[in-house]
Amino acid sequence: xxxxxGDIHGHADELIQLLETLGYQKAHGVYRHPERKVIFLxxxxxxxxxxxxxxxxxxxxxxxxxxxxxxxxxxxxxLAYHTEDPDSPGKHLRLRSPKNEEQHQHTLEQLTPQVxxxxxxxxxxxxxxxxxxxxxxxxxxxxEQAITAIAEALEEHRGVTTxxxxxxxxxxxxxxxxxxxxxxxxEAALPKGVSFGDKNGHVRTEIRTRWYLPPHGHTYRTxxxxxxxxxxxx
Numbered sequence: 001x002x003x004x005x006g007d008i009h010g011h012a013d014e015l016i017q018l019l020e021t022l023g024y025q026k027a028h029g030v031y032r033h034p035e036r037k038v039i040f041l042x043x044x045x046x047x048x049x050x051x052x053x054x055x056x057x058x059x060x061x062x063x064x065x066x067x068x069x070x071x072x073x074x075x076x077x078x079l080a081y082h083t084e085d086p087d088s089p090g091k092h093l094r095l096r097s098p099k100n101e102e103q104h105q106h107t108l109e110q111l112t113p114q115v116x117x118x119x120x121x122x123x124x125x126x127x128x129x130x131x132x133x134x135x136x137x138x139x140x141x142x143x144e145q146a147i148t149a150i151a152e153a154l155e156e157h158r159g160v161t162t163x164x165x166x167x168x169x170x171x172x173x174x175x176x177x178x179x180x181x182x183x184x185x186x187e188a189a190l191p192k193g194v195s196f197g198d199k200n201g202h203v204r205t206e207i208r209t210r211w212y213l214p215p216h217g218h219t220y221r222t223x224x225x226x227x228x229x230x231x232x233x234x
Contacts, residue, residue, distance in 0.1 A: 004039050008044055019031050043074045045075065045106075049110075076183055078104065078120060080168075086162065129142070150182060187208055
C-alpha cells in the first residue's frame with residue numbers, strides 16, 4: 001500500500017507531522033512504515049522555510065527503499081537553471097530572468113552551492129513517471145504519447161543529461177511539449193482579452209485543464225485546475 005504526498009515545497013514541519021500521522025516512525029535517521037511506502041510526487045524545493053530539511057527527509061527514505069518519487073517541474077527547472085547552454089556560453093538552459101530567479105530564490109538561499117550540486121545530481125535520477133501494478137504516478141499529467149517521446153529521448157541521451165535537458169527546455173524542440181505536458185499538465189488558451197492573476201501576481205492567459213475529464217459541458221472556469229478568478233464572464 002502506498003501513501004501519495006505531493007508538492008511539499010520546503011515545508012518540512014508539515015511533512016513530519018503528516019508522516020507521523022500516517023504511522024511512519026523515524027529509525028536510524030529515516031522515516032519508515034512497517035507495511036506501507038510513500039510515493040512523493042515531486043516539487044520538493046523553491047518555496048517554504050525548510051527546503052534542505054525536506055530533502056534530508058525525502059532522499060534517505062527513497063534511497064533506503066521506504067519511498068518512491070517522481071520528478072516535479074521545479075526539479076527540472078532547477079536542473080535547467082544550473083546547466084549552461086552548450087550553444088550559448090555564459091547562458092543557461094533556463095533563463096535567469098527576474099521571474100525565474102524569484103521562483104528559485106528560496107532554494108539558493110537555503111542550500112550551499114556544494115549541497116545544491118549534490119541534490120541536482122540526485123534530481124537527475126528521479127523518474128518522470130511510475131507505472132506500477134495497478135497504479136500510475138506522474139507529477140501533472142499521464143499522456144501516453146508524451147511519455148513515449150520522453151522515454152525515447154531518455155534512452156537516446158542515456159538519462160537526464162545536458163543534451164536531454166537542452167532538448168526538453170528548447171521551446172522549438174518536439175520534446176519540450178511532451179515534458180511540459182507530463183510535468184506541468186495540459187493547458188488551454190483563454191479567449192482574447194481574458195486573463196487572470198495567479199498567486200504570485202503574474203497575469204496568465206492560459207489555464208491548466210482538468211485533462212482527465214472530457215471537456216464537453218464545461219466552461220473555462222469549470223475546466224480549469226486553478227481556483228484563481230478569471231477576469232471575464234464567459
